[in-house]
Amino acid sequence: MTDQTAGTPIVVSVRGEANVEADPELCEFAVTVTARDKDRRTALEQLTRRNKDLLDQLKAEYGEALEKLETGRFSVYPEWRTKRDKPGPYQGSVRIRIVVKDFTILGEMVTRIADAEGRTIDGPFWSLRRDSPVYRTARTEAVTEAIRRAREYTAALGSHLTTLLELADTGLSTGATPAPHTRMMYTMSGAAPGAMPDEGPPALDLEPTRQTVYAAVEARFSATQPAEL
Structure with a gap:
């Protein structure tokens, strides 16, 4: 090593990545309410x-468990x-978005x-809140990984880090293992005379899908020149 390069810092560029798994915080369903009749009115x-019945039911029975109802x-x-044909029966539909925060119900x-008649459900769709602390954890782990890599490289050279020159966030994403979405359509029918009161259908067992948050950063550090190469 020459005297001219001995005091010149070197630049170490690294990439840090992290994958953090966490339980979902929200569960979303979409309910489509439909009606059909030969008369438009x-x-x-x-x-x-039917739309009012659904909204009233959700608010009365599950209002505290809902994050959003839109x-x-x-x-x-x-x-x-x-x-050339005359118009046939009229078809009507309205879509309701339901986001649940209390998974126990x-x-x-x-x-x-x-x-109930005329309702179709799509879901579940599991997710994290936009301000979930899981995202911060992933970013922090990505930065920690970048620093660890940079230190390992400089240690292998016999030098050490001196200054952080640049830190760039290159990506943050959330994913989940694809799970089959449950699509259900039930039609309500009247009970037969003398039948026992309908206690409703049994609860459906839903298993939440764990979410994976991926974060990546790129960092540039200055480091001392190695004593020898």
Whole structure:
């Protein structure tokens, strides 16, 4: 090593990555309420009633367990077979987004809200909250990994880190092992005369899917020149 390079710092560039697994914090379902009748007004009234029944049921029975309850797309339209035909029966639908934070009621809630005519459920979709501490944990572990790698490289050279020059966040993502989504459609029917009161369908056993948060950073450090190479 020459005298000119002895005091010149070297630059060490590394990448730090982390994968952190955690239990989900939220569970989302989408319920589509439908109605169909040859008369447009009747179809609309039927849809309005079914939509109100669902919202009232969710708020009354599971209000404290919900993170969000939102109404999405709404439509009422005639069914056409061909352009020359007269309009057929009218079809109406409204989509309700349900986000649950209390998983203890999930199985019961899903089957109870599905046990009515004209309801279709899509889900479950598991997730973390946007401000979940799991994301911070992943970022911290990625930075720690970058520092560890840089120290190992400089130790192998016989030098040591002196200054952090740059730290860049190159990616943060959340993933989960794909799980089959449950799609359910139940039709309510009247009980036979003399039958025992309907206690409702049994609760559906739902197993949460663990979430994986991936974080990556790129870091550049200055380090002392090695004593010898």
